[in-house]
Amino acid sequence: MKVIEKIDELRLYLEPLRCKISEKKSQKTIGFVPTMGALHKGHISLIKEAKKKSDFVVCSIFVNPLQFNNTGDFTNYPISLEKDKKMLEKAGCDLLFLPNSDTMYQNPVRTKMAFEALDNVMEGTHRQGHFSGVGIVVAKLFNLVEPDHAFFGQKDLQQFAIIQQMVNDLSFPIELHCCTIKREEDGLAMSSRNRRLDEDQRIIAPKVYESLILTKKMLKKGESVEKSQQAGISYLDKYKEFETEYLEIVDASTLQPLAPKKKLKKIDSATRIAICVATKLGDIRLIDNIIID
Ligand code: AMP
Helix, strand or coil: CEEECCHHHHHHHHHHHHCCCCCCCCCCCEEEEEECCCCCHHHHHHHHHHHHHCCEEEEEECCCHHHCCCHHHHHCCCCCHHHHHHHHHHHCCCEEECCCHHHHCCCCCCCCCCCHHHHCCCHHHHCCCHHHHHHHHHHHHHHHHCCCEEEEEHHHHHHHHHHHHHHHHCCCCCEEEEECCCECCCCCECCHHHHHCCHHHHHHCCHHHHHHHHHHHHHHHCCEHHHHHHHHHHHHHCCCCEEEEEEEEEECCCCCECCCCCEHHHCCCCCCEEEEEEEEECCEEEEEEEEEC
16 A cells, blocks of 8 residues: 655646556546545445545545644544554555645645535534634645545535535536445444543443434334433433433534424435434533434
8 A cells, every 4th residue: 555645746746647658558536535544444344435436545544633623632543553554554545645633734725615504503503613623634635636536424414425525516527425324233333532432431432323223213113203302312312421412403404403393204205314313421522323214
């Protein structure tokens, strides 16, 4: 696996891959997986998906300061570079782009991005400026890598919706892919932040997923959106360790909350419903979601 830290070198390396060099050597499609490192099987599943859909796979590892609204979260963000490299190599990643902050942001970034309705719910309201930072870094990485395909996880459902809107609005010629959430055996969604959980926190962390399953069951049983949501929240509230920020039942495309009195049978069957949760265990913020088709 090639490792590149500098922008010019990255561009020089990728350019010939895209061009048809001779009759024998055909143009390669580039698949891209942006990450913040501390890799786990969820990230690797994106690399594997990228390998299926493209000829050459690029992964980036960059802990993007612009998207952290909480300095503690940024400074404590786990790093395991040597292990990450081994995992990527084993998964068949072709190139790792590993810029540092000075490389990515030579000058302070003054540009902001706004995503309107998609940013006015859930993560957007609880993490001011977060999606602007995500938009900037993803747009920048798209400009540097110029991939044909880019792969993201459903784990960050709102992030995917926002990037899809940005790609459409700004006409990036990139096909986006939303990959399923990889979970531990007990249901906990894999996340780099999970490695900061202590033993007791790790034991109750799967309750986050259980709260989503319970909410879904209530909806399926015919309870209203409001009652089902309340059941999910109360389930987590039973454990004093959780400080829940939201548990929302939303339209999976628009991410807008469904009307509180609505029941599943009154919802158009074409609507995909997502149940999304964010809660804190100590200073570790966990998010998860499930989609009901
Ligand atoms: P991160 O390193 O947390 O920025 O994540 C990089 C990419 O991996 C994002 O597109 C995430 O949505 C995705 N991802 C994170 N956790 C998982 C998971 N458990 N399963 C699948 N994809 C994931």
